[in-house]
Amino acid sequence: MDFTLTQEQEQLRALARTWVERExxxxxxxxxxxxxxxxxxxxxxxxxxxxxxxxAEEYGGSGGDMLSYCxxxxxxxxxxxxxxxxxxxxxxxxxxxxxRWGTEEQKRRWLPGLCAGxxxxxxxxxxxxxxSDAGSxxxxxxxxxxxxxxxxxxxxxxxxxWADIALxxxxxxxxxxxxxxxxxxxxxxxxxxxxxxxxxxxxRGQATAELVLDGVxxxxxxRLGPEGAGFKVAMTALDRGRIxxxxxxxxxxxxxxxxxxxxxxxxxxxxxxxxxxQLIQEMLADMAVEVDAARLLVWRAADLxxxxxxxxxxxxxxxxxxxxxxIRVANTALQVFGGxxxxxxxxxxxxxxxxxxxxxxxxTSQIQKLLIGRALTGINAF
Ligand code: CAA
Numbered sequence: 191m192d193f194t195l196t197q198e199q200e201q202l203r204a205l206a207r208t209w210v211e212r213e214x215x216x217x218x219x220x221x222x223x224x225x226x227x228x229x230x231x232x233x234x235x236x237x238x239x240x241x242x243x244x245x246a247e248e249y250g251g252s253g254g255d256m257l258s259y260c261x262x263x264x265x266x267x268x269x270x271x272x273x274x275x276x277x278x279x280x281x282x283x284x285x286x287x288x289x290r291w292g293t294e295e296q297k298r299r300w301l302p303g304l305c306a307g308x309x310x311x312x313x314x315x316x317x318x319x320x321x322s323d324a325g326s327x328x329x330x331x332x333x334x335x336x337x338x339x340x341x342x343x344x345x346x347x348x349x350x351x352w353a354d355i356a357l358x359x360x361x362x363x364x365x366x367x368x369x370x371x372x373x374x375x376x377x378x379x380x381x382x383x384x385x386x387x388x389x390x391x392x393x394r395g396q397a398t399a400e401l402v403l404d405g406v407x408x409x410x411x412x413r414l415g416p417e418g419a420g421f422k423v424a425m426t427a428l429d430r431g432r433i434x435x436x437x438x439x440x441x442x443x444x445x446x447x448x449x450x451x452x453x454x455x456x457x458x459x460x461x462x463x464x465x466x467x468q469l470i471q472e473m474l475a476d477m478a479v480e481v482d483a484a485r486l487l488v489w490r491a492a493d494l495x496x497x498x499x500x501x502x503x504x505x506x507x508x509x510x511x512x513x514x515x516x517i518r519v520a521n522t523a524l525q526v527f528g529g530x531x532x533x534x535x536x537x538x539x540x541x542x543x544x545x546x547x548x549x550x551x552x553x554t555s556q557i558q559k560l561l562i563g564r565a566l567t568g569i570n571a572f
Contacts, residue, residue: 217270224395235277242281264440270544275396285305300374325370326366329344330342338373344358347384356382356401357372357423359371371417373412381404429495430495440516443512454474510559520544524542
């Protein structure tokens with residue numbers, strides 16, 4: 191693996207950094223307090239090309255490799271994890287699944303709108319009683335002539351109330367992973383109900399929802415991938431999704447380190463900047479090592495994925511380490527800031543609240559450990 195970025199990657203990273211400094215960072219506290227990011231951010235993300243990363247230009251995408259995608263996710267994560275999540279889900283989990291599994295007609299129908307920010311997508315896998323054990327989900331899709339009729343509930347769905355389309359995983363066959371099929375469902379369909387989930391610890395700006403499908407009718411043309419392949423559709427999306435979450439966590443942690451460095455240099459106690467105290471320097475050093483270690487794991491996983499090598503275990507390692515590290519780093523940053531870290535005038539309180547969900551969604555830390563353990567031992571603990 192080469193650690194030198196290409197000129198295009200450097201330019202994209204610089205563009206993302208400037209864009210986030212202008213479009214996201216000045217508003218992040220206000221969006222967090224209002225519990226909603228400005229919906230106009232979707233169009234602005236599309237205009238700068240960030241909703242089309244990795245999607246072929248013929249479908250309206252902006253192309254680019256997996257590492258380029260991660261560089262942008264790091265910058266978005268540094269600005270606001272709520273904004274990063276909008277992209278990770280609509281583009282990373284849904285648009286890329288349509289590109290990977292869709293028919294030519296499905297790709298032409300959905301991808302240009304998703305890349306242009308005219309459509310937003312959500313990923314409907316988790317259910318009230320099905321989190322880690324995704325293969326046992328209960329949402330039903332029953333065949334009726336040329337159509338399917340979907341009924342059931344999805345829970346904790348990112349972009350849920352904003353999305354125009356939902357990638358819904360439903361049971362079309364027997365129990366277990368092989369009985370699941372994926373469908374692209376417009377959220378405007380009759381019987382498609384959604385309720386926003388409020389009161390979250392973090393990611394307050396992001397629209398998280400419960401989706402209740404009550405006899406939603408879709409044609410067989412809206413099936414994504416073969417019947418019974420839905421679990422594979424979900425897992426292949428999550429393999430890359432986990433790298434994207436990890437990259438976002440690198441950005442979140444880096445933001446905490448940068449803010450801590452700036453604060454520690456100017457904050458005076460005992461007649462000198464607190465950055466001159468060894469116990470503060472230890473905290474800063476620990477944070478810097480965590481950020482770099484997490485980034486290297488992300489880049490390794492992205493590089494393997496890009497080259498078409500197996501990368502699932504490395505994605506789990508990156509997700510496990512970067513998400514846990516982001517909590518440690520945000521918590522340490524709060525210690526550097528002291529009382530000022532506990533109020534939302536400085537960014538670290540929000541970062542700590544936002545970081546906490548990272549070890550839960552797109553596969554908990556425990557699931558990542560069991561996936562790594564299974565790869566190491568060849569023994570399935572699930
Ligand atoms: N790629 C391709 N195929 C895969 C795969 C992968 N990564 N992982 C599994 N499969 C296939 C297997 O090969 C197997 O098929 P075969 O029998 O044909 O070989 C089939 O799928 C079943 O696999 P498992 O036996 O491994 O399935 P399992 O029931 O033991 O579950 C699990 C494995 C890893 C625990 C899985 O259920 C899992 O990842 N759980 C976590 C769920 C999760 O991450 N949820 C996130 C929700 S989405 C979200 O958070 C988005 C958001 O809004 C932010």
